Amino acid sequence: MLNQPKNVNEELINKLRGAIHHRGLWMGLLLKEMKDRGLDWEDIGRKAIFNCGCLHGKEIENKMDSNGGLVSFGNTFFTEEIRKIFEINVKNIDEDSLKLEYGHCPLVKAWQDLGFKDESLDKICDIAMCGDRGIESQFPEFEFELGRTIAQGYQVCEVNFYRKKNEAK
Secondary structure, three states: OOOOOOOOOOHHHHHHHHHHHHHHHHHHHHHHHHHHOOOOHHHHHHHHHHHHHHHHHHHHHHHOOOOOOHHHHHHHHOOHHHHHHOOEEEEEEOOOEEEEEEOOOHHHHHHHHOOOOHHHHHHHHHHHOHHHHHHHHOOOOEEEEEOOOHHHOOOOEEEEEEEOOOOOO
């Protein structure tokens, strides 16, 4: 079955995963309410979540041990706890690329619990990824790439950051 966590034996990780699931419920219900009221829920959601990502990006930058370093960015953003919560497999981390595969997503689980499926599940996931796009926007030397996702029905989410070709290390 898709999107089932494999590591469920760590109490702290389960609590954190539950908090992220709860955040997904809030997000899903807020977007659904906006849609039901005839508001431009996609645009509102994308802008708000992007702005949240910008704030998070500034926090990451302040915690990094190496300005402009993709390895430092990856290790600061994707802490051990985050890697466990989302069951992230780091496919590559160096100064040119950070390639990750998420094996579980508590946000997608929350949206599935609310009845989102197919295209609406993919859309709400893409809106949520505006947070990562906002984070990336705080690092002009990086670019963000979202590949296949669990919300699209794949086994993993492919999340990648690259150093822009014209940026020196």
